[in-house]
Amino acid sequence: xxxxxxxxxxxxxxxxxxxxxxxxxxxxxxxxxxxxxxxxxxxxxxxxxxxxxxxxxxxxxxxxxxxxxxxxxxxxxxxxxxxxxxxxxxxxxxxxxxxxxxxxxxxxxxxxxxxxxxxxxxxxxxxxxxxxxxxxxxxxxxxxxx
Amino acid sequence: xxxxxxxxxxxxxxxxxxxxxxxxxxxxxxxxxxxxxxxxxxxxxxxxxxxxxxxxxxxxxxxxxxxxxxxxxxxxxxxxxxxxxxxxxxxxxxxxxxxxxxxxxxxxxxxxxxxxxxxxxxxxxxxxxxxxxxxxxxxxxxxxxx
DNA sequence: CTAGTTGCAAAGAGTTTGCATGGCG
DNA sequence: CGCCATGCAAACTCTTTGCAACTAG
Numbered sequence: 449x450x451x452x453x454x455x456x457x458x459x460x461x462x463x464x465x466x467x468x469x470x471x472x473x474x475x476x477x478x479x480x481x482x483x484x485x486x487x488x489x490x491x492x493x494x495x496x497x498x499x500x501x502x503x504x505x506x507x508x509x510x511x512x513x514x515x516x517x518x519x520x521x522x523x524x525x526x527x528x529x530x531x532x533x534x535x536x537x538x539x540x541x542x543x544x545x546x547x548x549x550x551x552x553x554x555x556x557x558x559x560x561x562x563x564x565x566x567x568x569x570x571x572x573x574x575x576x577x578x579x580x581x582x583x584x585x586x587x588x589x590x591x592x593x594x
Numbered sequence: 595x596x597x598x599x600x601x602x603x604x605x606x607x608x609x610x611x612x613x614x615x616x617x618x619x620x621x622x623x624x625x626x627x628x629x630x631x632x633x634x635x636x637x638x639x640x641x642x643x644x645x646x647x648x649x650x651x652x653x654x655x656x657x658x659x660x661x662x663x664x665x666x667x668x669x670x671x672x673x674x675x676x677x678x679x680x681x682x683x684x685x686x687x688x689x690x691x692x693x694x695x696x697x698x699x700x701x702x703x704x705x706x707x708x709x710x711x712x713x714x715x716x717x718x719x720x721x722x723x724x725x726x727x728x729x730x731x732x733x734x735x736x737x738x739x740x
Numbered sequence: 741c742t743a744g745t746t747g748c749a750a751a752g753a754g755t756t757t758g759c760a761t762g763g764c765g
Numbered sequence: 766c767g768c769c770a771t772g773c774a775a776a777c778t779c780t781t782t783g784c785a786a787c788t789a790g
Contacts (some may be wrong), residue, residue, distance in 0.1 A: 453764050453769055474754080489772040493754065496770090516754055522706025526599055532707050532726025547700050550696065554693050561678050561687065572715035596762040600743055620779080640780065642745090662777085682788050 452499070457488050462505060462521070463497050471509060471518035471538040509533055509569055531569045536577035543570075553586075598645070603634050607642050611652060617664035617686060639718060648692060676711050680720035 464477055472480070474493050481488055495518050500506035507522040520540055530548050532541040552563045610623055618626070620639050627634055628649040646652035655677070656663050676694050698709045702715050 451765085451769070455764070455770060457771070471783075487634070487772095490754095491756075492771050493716075510618075532701070532709075533603070534707075535710065535713065541705075543701075543705060543707075546703070547697065547704075550698050551693065553597050554715070555689070555718075558693075559678070559687075559689060560724065561689075561718050562718075563678075563716055563718040569703070569714070570707075570709055572707050572709040578706075578708050591642040597742095597744070598789080601745060601789070604745070633747095636749075636779095637781075638746055 450494075457492055458496050459494060460488065462500060465506060465519060465521040468521075471520045471533075471540065471585055473516045473518055475516070477519070507531070507569075530565050532574070533569050533571050534574035534577055535571055536573055539574055539576070541574060601639055604642050604645075606632055606634065608641060608646060608651060610667060617655070619664055623665070643696045655715075657670050678720065679715045679717050680723055685720055685722070689716075 460481060461477060462480060466470055468480070469552055473490075473495070474490055477493050477497075478488065478490050497508070499551050501508050501519075505522060507520050509518045509520065518538065530543045532543050534541070550567075552565060555563050606627060607623060608735055611618055614622075614626070618645070620636055622641050624636050624642075626635065635725075643652055643654070647654050647665075652665050654665050656662050674690050678689050679685075680687070698711060701707050701709050
């Protein structure tokens, strides 16, 4: 019996992340709505996003544990393919190709692990970001320091 | 002129993560050393690990923002392996196999995306838990973290 | 001796929780 | 009206920082 109400706040939050395709932190959402004259407590935003993630309407990313989790609107087709998240620009890339489907098969058959591609996010640097920056000065991977 | 001292604490921490192939949180390291009768302040552990990551002797990754970052001794191609996280029991599985290295290559060459395998965690259900496949409401007994 | 390191505790940042009030159905 | 959701603030957790004492080179 999952009686879930559809409240004003939930609608506002969902619309906000729907209209802002970039990844948003909880703070972004709170202050963004504030600019529109809407005040929603951050606890509510956390709790609402949690429910939206459970229902698959939103997706959560952890790019850097320091700056907090990011959320993004997730449309319905996202269950079947992988997501690549650029740790530079925050862009989310939907990637569905046969190779990755094969990978899923491989992991399942050879390692006994049933991959949930909808939940999995592959982190890295997108072509846009890696091309526009000089390769020597950035260590995108092995440096979590800052 | 980066004179970096080689202190007793740094050696102890490095040895500890070297001998424990598992992923360790800062708390794990502090309490693990405590059991050996060695006391090192956690601030020191954080600072030392940061330096070890910079020098490439350790690496850091984030599985779940709630439980904190994990550190691991960096050797034997650890940059090349992925982590599988069971969404049922919370177990973390190291997966290094040629297929996945191939996947990384594929994503880079065909999609222009430089994968950061250290930051990436593949979610799904491990072989231990998949005996009772029932994604929404079931929980198997192998609960570990949190 | 000098500069890097350690330890402790306090400060930060992000997230969660307790509890009373308010709103959906 | 019952139950879920909201808001606020306090509580929590992990991590960082300030500062005095300490130590490797």
